Amino acid sequence: MDREQLMKEAVNIRAKAYVPYSEFPVGAALLSRSGKLYTGCNIENSAYSVTCCAERVAIFKAISEGETEFTEMAVAADTKRPVPPCGACRQVMSEFFPKDMKIHLANIHGVSRTFAMEELLPFSFQPDDLNDSGS
Numbered sequence: 001m002d003r004e005q006l007m008k009e010a011v012n013i014r015a016k017a018y019v020p021y022s023e024f025p026v027g028a029a030l031l032s033r034s035g036k037l038y039t040g041c042n043i044e045n046s047a048y049s050v051t052c053c054a055e056r057v058a059i060f061k062a063i064s065e066g067e068t069e070f071t072e073m074a075v076a077a078d079t080k081r082p083v084p085p086c087g088a089c090r091q092v093m094s095e096f097f098p099k100d101m102k103i104h105l106a107n108i109h110g111v112s113r114t115f116a117m118e119e120l121l122p123f124s125f126q127p128d129d130l131n132d133s134g135s
């Protein structure tokens with residue numbers, strides 16, 4: 001699947017978003033190395049803080065299906081600039097995505113920017129940091 005199609009999938013899955021509070025639907029489309037597509041939309045809750053963003057829904061769907069390797073992601077929302085993922089999502093992305101993996105951030109008007117994982121969250125806490133002692 002090409003980049004344009006992946007961005008279209010991200011735009012389209014916004015229709016499934018559960019966003020009664022923000023009325024701000026977001027869509028994410030994630031490609032696994034095996035070529036399978038995992039989409040996600042944001043799912044809100046009346047206890048606002050337990051809301052899950054579109055990006056994490058897509059990632060967790062894929063992980064729960066046994067996927068471990070990813071090659072590309074697209075995120076889309078009705079924003080002026082390409083939608084920036086929140087900090088929580090960037091941390092989750094950095095756990096599963098290679099540093100050079102491309103993430104396409106887009107708005108529904110066709111404006112997009114592509115970032116490498118490392119650019120979205122430099123110097124991120126990584127699994128290895130749990131084991132390495134400082135001395």
Ligand SMILES: O=c1ccn([C@H]2C[C@H](O)[C@@H](CO)O2)c(=O)[nH]1
Binds near residue numbers: 019022024044083084
């Ligand atoms: O990249 C983003 C930014 C925000 N949201 C969601 C969280 C909340 O439901 C709504 C407003 O912040 O948009 C996402 O899903 N992804």
Ligand SMILES: [Zn+2]
Binds near residue numbers: 054056087088
């Ligand atoms: Zn988020």
